[in-house]
Amino acid sequence: MSQGTLTKKDFVSNQEVRWCPGCGDYSVLSSVQSVMPEIGVPKEKIVFISGIGCSSRFPHYMNTYGFHTIHGRAPAVATGLKLANPDLSVWVITGDGDGLSIGGNHFIHAIRRNIGLKILLFNNKIYGLTKGQYSPTSNVGTKAKSTPYGSLDRTFNAVSVAIGAGATFIARTIDTDPKHMQETFKRASEHNGTAFVEILQNCVIFNDKIHAPVTAPANRDDNQLRLIHGKPMLFGKDNKKGIRLNAQTYSVEVVEIGVDGITEQDILVHDENVPNPSLHFLIGDLNLPAALGVIRSVEIPKYEDEVHDQIKHIQELKGKGNLNKLLKGNETWTIE
Amino acid sequence: MNQAAPTIDKQGQEVDKVVIRFAGDSGDGMQVTGSQFTTTSGIAGNSLATFPDYPAEIRAPQGTIPGVSGFQIQFGETNVYTAGDDPDVLVAMNPAALKANIATLRKGTTIVVNQDAFSDNWLEKAGYKTNPLTDGSLNGFRVIEVQVTKLTRLALEDLDLDSRSKDRCRNFFSLGLMYYMYSRNLDSTKKWVQDKFGKKPLVVEANLKALQAGYNYGITVEAIPTFVVKSAPIEPGTYRNITGNQAVVLGFIAASEKSGRPLFLGSYPITPATDILHELSKYKEFGVITFQAEDEIAAICSSIGAAFGGDLAITTTSGPGIDLKTEAIGLAIKTELPLVIVNVQRAGPSTGMPTKTEQADLLQAVYGRHGESPLCVLSPSTPSDCYQITYEACRIALEYMTPVILLTDAYLANGSEPWLVPVSEDLKPIQTKLLNPAEHQDKPFLPYERDKKLSRQWAIPGMAGFEHRLSGLEGQENTGNISSDPMNHEKMTAIRTQKIKNIQNIIPKLEVEGPSSGDLLILGWGGTYGTIRSAAEEARKQGKSVAHAHLKYLNPFPSNIEEVLRSYKKVLVAEINAGQLATLIRNEFLIDAQKLNKVQGQPFKVREIKEAIDSLC
Numbered sequence: 001m002s003q004g005t006l007t008k009k010d011f012v013s014n015q016e017v018r019w020c021p022g023c024g025d026y027s028v029l030s031s032v033q034s035v036m037p038e039i040g041v042p043k044e045k046i047v048f049i050s051g052i053g054c055s056s057r058f059p060h061y062m063n064t065y066g067f068h069t070i071h072g073r074a075p076a077v078a079t080g081l082k083l084a085n086p087d088l089s090v091w092v093i094t095g096d097g098d099g100l101s102i103g104g105n106h107f108i109h110a111i112r113r114n115i116g117l118k119i120l121l122f123n124n125k126i127y128g129l130t131k132g133q134y135s136p137t138s139n140v141g142t143k144a145k146s147t148p149y150g151s152l153d154r155t156f157n158a159v160s161v162a163i164g165a166g167a168t169f170i171a172r173t174i175d176t177d178p179k180h181m182q183e184t185f186k187r188a189s190e191h192n193g194t195a196f197v198e199i200l201q202n203c204v205i206f207n208d209k210i211h212a213p214v215t216a217p218a219n220r221d222d223n224q225l226r227l228i229h230g231k232p233m234l235f236g237k238d239n240k241k242g243i244r245l246n247a248q249t250y251s252v253e254v255v256e257i258g259v260d261g262i263t264e265q266d267i268l269v270h271d272e273n274v275p276n277p278s279l280h281f282l283i284g285d286l287n288l289p290a291a292l293g294v295i296r297s298v299e300i301p302k303y304e305d306e307v308h309d310q311i312k313h314i315q316e317l318k319g320k321g322n323l324n325k326l327l328k329g330n331e332t333w334t335i336e
Numbered sequence: 337m338n339q340a341a342p343t344i345d346k347q348g349q350e351v352d353k354v355v356i357r358f359a360g361d362s363g364d365g366m367q368v369t370g371s372q373f374t375t376t377s378g379i380a381g382n383s384l385a386t387f388p389d390y391p392a393e394i395r396a397p398q399g400t401i402p403g404v405s406g407f408q409i410q411f412g413e414t415n416v417y418t419a420g421d422d423p424d425v426l427v428a429m430n431p432a433a434l435k436a437n438i439a440t441l442r443k444g445t446t447i448v449v450n451q452d453a454f455s456d457n458w459l460e461k462a463g464y465k466t467n468p469l470t471d472g473s474l475n476g477f478r479v480i481e482v483q484v485t486k487l488t489r490l491a492l493e494d495l496d497l498d499s500r501s502k503d504r505c506r507n508f509f510s511l512g513l514m515y516y517m518y519s520r521n522l523d524s525t526k527k528w529v530q531d532k533f534g535k536k537p538l539v540v541e542a543n544l545k546a547l548q549a550g551y552n553y554g555i556t557v558e559a560i561p562t563f564v565v566k567s568a569p570i571e572p573g574t575y576r577n578i579t580g581n582q583a584v585v586l587g588f589i590a591a592s593e594k595s596g597r598p599l600f601l602g603s604y605p606i607t608p609a610t611d612i613l614h615e616l617s618k619y620k621e622f623g624v625i626t627f628q629a630e631d632e633i634a635a636i637c638s639s640i641g642a643a644f645g646g647d648l649a650i651t652t653t654s655g656p657g658i659d660l661k662t663e664a665i666g667l668a669i670k671t672e673l674p675l676v677i678v679n680v681q682r683a684g685p686s687t688g689m690p691t692k693t694e695q696a697d698l699l700q701a702v703y704g705r706h707g708e709s710p711l712c713v714l715s716p717s718t719p720s721d722c723y724q725i726t727y728e729a730c731r732i733a734l735e736y737m738t739p740v741i742l743l744t745d746a747y748l749a750n751g752s753e754p755w756l757v758p759v760s761e762d763l764k765p766i767q768t769k770l771l772n773p774a775e776h777q778d779k780p781f782l783p784y785e786r787d788k789k790l791s792r793q794w795a796i797p798g799m800a801g802f803e804h805r806l807s808g809l810e811g812q813e814n815t816g817n818i819s820s821d822p823m824n825h826e827k828m829t830a831i832r833t834q835k836i837k838n839i840q841n842i843i844p845k846l847e848v849e850g851p852s853s854g855d856l857l858i859l860g861w862g863g864t865y866g867t868i869r870s871a872a873e874e875a876r877k878q879g880k881s882v883a884h885a886h887l888k889y890l891n892p893f894p895s896n897i898e899e900v901l902r903s904y905k906k907v908l909v910a911e912i913n914a915g916q917l918a919t920l921i922r923n924e925f926l927i928d929a930q931k932l933n934k935v936q937g938q939p940f941k942v943r944e945i946k947e948a949i950d951s952l953c
Contacts, residue, residue: 013805015817044800049641052808059805060818065797066805067644069637070667076634080641080649081797083625084600088645088797106637109630307625314620321622323593323760327586329576330531331524332757333379336572 006037013063019054024175024201028122029061031181032091036064039189041089049078050093051103054129055122055201058093072103075110078117086304089189092119096137097127100156104136108165113303114193120185121158121196124203125210132206144206158198159284159295163277169195170284170296174224175202176215180292187294193302200290214290225286227293232267235289242267243283252282254289272297348519348562353412355420356514358507359437360429362405363395365507369427370407371577371752372511372525378577378754379524381567382411385866386752387419387939392607392690399453399461404436413566417866419751421941425517427510429453429484431462438468443476446561448513450506452485480560482553484509491549492542501539505546512550519564522547571756578755580719580748580863581611584652584678587726589622592648594727595734595766599624600642600649602635604657607690608746609680612652632660636677640664643673644806646770646796648730652678655697656687662705665739669709669832671806672784672792674733674768676726681745681862683937692937693746695862696913701741702891702920708829710836712736713891715743717865720755722748725888727763732839734768737791743890745912747863747939771795771802782814790835837892846885846894854881855953857904859929861887861917864940868910871945882949887917898925906952908932910945 011033019025036046046064050056052071059066069077074092082090092110099107099121110117126144127133134142134151137158141150162170169191173184181199188195200211209216214223221237233243234257244255244266255262268279272294280296315321356373360366367388374386389406396403410420425446428434430453441447454469468474469481488509492502508529515522526544533539554560578586592599601624603613617626625642629635636651643649653661658679668675681697683689701713712732716725722744729740771781771793783804784792795802804816812819813827848857850872860868865886872884885900887893901907901921909918910932918931932948934940 042800044803045798047797060807062805063803065803067641067671068805068807068809069640070663070808073633073637073664076629076637077641077644079629079634080600080602080627080638080643081645082641083627083638084598084642084645084647084649085796085798105630106634109634307627311620311623311625315623318621321589321593321619323590323622326589326619326622327760328574328757329578331375331528332574332576333381334572334574335381335567335570 006043008033008037010043011036011063013061015060017061018057020205022204023054024124024203025055025058025122027175027178028120028181028199028201029058031178032120032185033062034178035182035185035189038186039089041189045087046089046091047081048091048093049074049081051098052129053095053098053127054203055093055095056098072098072101073106074098075103075106075117075119079110079113079115082115082117082304083307086116086308090117092117094119094121096121096123096125096135096158100136100158100161108161111162111165111167111194111196114166114168114300115303116193118188118195119197121198122201123158123198124201124207126203126207128203128206157285160281162196163281163284163296167196167296168193168298168300169294170280171196171294172198172200172284172290172292174200174211174215174292184293187297191297192299213288223288223290225283225289225291227270227272227283227291227295229270229272229294232264232269233283234267244268245279252279252286348564351563351565352414353410353416354425354518354563354565355408355410355423356425356427357406357408357423357437358427358510359404359406359433360507361398361432362391362393362403363398364405364429365504366405366407366429369507369511370409372528373514374409374752375528375577376515376520376524377409377411378575380520380565381570382413382565383416383568383570384409384411384754385416385419387747388750390691397461399430399432399458401432401436401462404433406437411565413568415568417869418939418942421943427514429506429510431459431464431468434468435462435464441477444478446478446480447474448480448482448510450484450510451481452483482513487549487553488546491545495538495542495545497538497542502542505542508543508546509550512547512552513554513560516551516554517560517562519562522551570754574757575754576757577752578720578723579750579752580716580722580744581609581680581750582615583720583722583755584612584726584742584744585615585619587723588616588648588650588676588730589619589624590723590760590763591727591730591766592622592624593760594763595648595730595768597646597648597734597768597770600639600647601626601652602629602638602642602649603627603652604629604632604635606632606654606657608682608749609652609654609657609678611749612678612680632657633664636661636664639675640668640673643668643675644796646794648734649674650676650678652680654680654682654690655684658697658700665711666705666707666709667808668739669705669711670808670810672737673739674737674794675739676729676733676742677739678742678744680749681743689937691746693863693939694913694935694937695743695745695864695911696916696935697743698861698890698913698916699919701743708833710833711738711891712740712836712839713743714740715862715888715890716748717862717886717888719748719751719753721888723758731764731766732842734766735791735842736789736835736839737769737794738836743862745863751863769794771799773799773802776802784811784814784816786831789838790831840892840895843889843892843894845896846887846900848883848885848900850876850883851881852883853903854883855904856880856882856906856908856949857901858882858884858945858949859887859901859907859909859917859921860884860911861890862911864910864912867940867942868945870942871949874942874946875949880949880953882953890917893924901925901927906930908948908952910940910948912939
């Protein structure tokens with residue numbers, strides 16, 4: 001089947017989509033379906049694997065191979081599949097509870113190995129499917145069903161966790177901007193190795209408008225830092241605000257061009273390819289403005305390639321295995 | 337019948353069977369010593385069985401009781417099915433090794449001790465207040481005191497090695513001495529030393545010299561008795577020695593080759609299953625992928641992913657690991673993917689006794705998941721049987737699209753026996769359910785459409801036109817689409833249950849050793865085979881009407897099991913747990929099965945079974 005003839009519709013499954021009306025997941029689904037014909041992979045080689053949670057229903061709605069697994073384990077299932085068949089384009093769909101709480105271990109280890117999975121983490125900062133409990137990404141003080149007096153746990157920043165695990169590709173996007181999502185997913189699909197994308201996604205029922213400070217149209221200019229590789233990190237209505245490195249405080253700070261003698265020369269230029277992740281961490285950790293786009297993209301060998309190269313190497317060295325020889329072993333004796 | 341015994345000065349006394357136990361510090365190389373003695377005895381044509389018994393600590397404090405590592409071998413000119421109840425000869429490398437074993441020794445047992453290790457310091461570490469070699473407490477035993485440390489050092493005097501390295505050759509001195517006592521040939525061990533330490537010529541020389549010195553010491557010293565154990569009437573052919581864990585590995589590779597599906601192992605280190613991971617990792621030339629996952633859950637989940645991708649997927653673990661994998665096993669049951677889960681059982685609950693054997697995970701294997709979640713459970717009977725039964729587990733998984741639990745145990749995993757080397761051509765073919773796209777061009781594909789056996793087809797990513805979604809959520813019959821319909825759920829439950837029952841159609845009937853009806857049937861499963869067989873044979877020799885049946889297929893049971901059970905006046909279920917198979921038998925057949933149980937982390941002794949027989953008939 002020729003890839004060129006495929007359209008978004010070919011990726012829409014016959015299953016009725018059952019997210020709540022107004023859920024951010026709809027626009028993510030639509031964007032993923034739009035991007036699929038463009039990634040240059042035949043449909044039968046695309047697989048979506050999810051864990052448990054609202055977002056994890058995703059594979060049912062994609063007319064590709066799919067596996068809706070168990071809570072938190074999607075990266076582990078996907079790792080096995082990718083090792084079994086490295087030709088596949090394997091996408092992991094997870095959420096802030098599924099990926100960073102119960103599945104945190106698999107999340108960091110998939111990233112550590114740099115196995116070629118595309119991990120899309122739908123971060124709505126709440127447990128939706130269990131009807132509203134705080135999650136590892138919830139803001140401190142979140143009042144939810146299990147925390148009527150406010151949550152006490154410190155908050156995970158998904159991008160920081162990914163950097164800590166040694167991620168080679170990290171991006172962040174928002175459910176209110178399909179164009180940005182599509183560009184970001186396309187970049188993720190092109191990356192060699194684990195590509196991690198955090199999607200700031202709205203839960204209309206249990207945590208409505210939690211990302212509004214970033215995503216609301218009124219805040220767009222001042223609270224979104226759209227990263228472009230090789231360009232200074234400028235934002236704001238007239239692109240007059242920027243990000244500067246403050247070496248004294250080991251941090252980045254927002255400055256305004258023209259104020260206190262600040263010029264464009266003072267503004268950090270985004271380099272997604274730099275091997276040292278320190279600045280990527282600082283940028284990803286910004287609260288407002290939130291860094292959007294590709295934060296980090298570096299190339300190292302992919303795990304699945306190394307696994308199969310090692311097998312190939314051993315087969316060249318020893319020759320293909322001979323079962324009867326193996327059964328016999330090295331030390332035998334004969335009874336006559 | 338086979339190789340001639342080596343020429344020695346004295347004419348050895350002929351004996352039918354001998355049990356030797358090598359015991360020393362866990363760093364003393366007792367396992368190597370034991371396995372060398374095993375190979376040499378196999379080459380000499382003896383029937384044999386072994387059982388290593390080692391501590392959980394890698395190096396417990398030197399010279400203490402918890403640090404004692406043992407290796408027991410029984411070899412004979414008549415058939416041997418177990419490593420033996422109690423040793424005829426104990427080789428004790430230090431006071432702790434003596435103290436740890438003395439309670440199990442019969443009077444008259446030969447004790448070979450390293451006299452040099454019985455200094456005040458070492459006696460104290462072992463908890464001896466007085467020296468047992470001199471305080472009379474060993475009266476009634478045949479004690480052979482040998483200055484192993486001193487003599488080894490003397491033998492290696494000329495070698496440019498530090499004294500620690502020299503002392504590490506003490507086990508080979510003892511081995512040489514035992515080879516002398518049992519009129520053994522040194523060639524096989526010599527060759528092993530060359531192969532093992534070939535890159536370190538000095539180490540090769542040291543070990544060979546120590547081995548020879550031990551042997552020569554026997555020749556020189558009048559007091560060392562010698563014995564001859566003739567070769568046993570063994571089926572002619574080429575033999576090798578094999579442990580249960582090794583045989584499992586061979587079974588997996590054979591199944592991969594015969595089914596044409598690449599082998600994928602997802603595993604996480606855990607005693608006593610880790611050797612399977614180690615061993616399989618060596619065989620990359622067979623295209624095997626061994627993935628050491630971040631935890632037990634990831635281990636099985638990666639295997640489930642590989643199974644979805646079309647591999648022969650397996651995962652290996654032990655009790656605590658099974659607990660962790662349980663939710664994922666349910667996923668494999670619901671999505672009907674082929675998967676083999678090996679549980680090398682160890683003593684529980686919780687961390688329990690990691691290196692000690694037990695058979696207490698049977699009910700967990702059969703029932704231990706939430707929901708109605710049937711699967712197939714198999715268990716091999718002997719170390720070498722692990723090969724066949726592992727192969728069977730793969731065949732069933734691939735033909736019935738189901739997870740299969742393979743229950744071995746620490747006794748089977750580490751125990752070894754000679755194995756008549758098979759050829760792969762003798763294995764049954766494996767007909768996988770892999771979809772053939774060419775046969776499906778005209779009809780719509782339904783992921784859960786079934787054949788007569790009720791197995792579904794295996795369409796794997798990459799097959800164009802067969803895109804489908806699997807899910808842990810209950811699915812509609814045939815389509816697998818998410819469904820909470822009450823009647824559909826009941827129907828799917830019945831289908832999944834019936835599919836596992838259908839496996840009964842391809843498994844062999846339960847065989848009985850001994851009379852086909854009579855006073856008593858002993859029913860066992862797993863690693864107790866040799867012990868029960870020995871006890872039942874003994875009873876029959878005394879004229880008792882005792883039969884023995886050993887289950888390898890635990891879910892579903894063989895089709896004739898009830899008929900077999902009802903052919904005897906009494907049924908005794910002997911197992912290393914508190915009565916789990918007995919529970920299944922009573923539950924399923926309303927038969928008043930008697931129980932013989934032992935929960936000590938140790939295998940049965942033949943006499944324990946024999947005593948139970950005597951009390952019943």
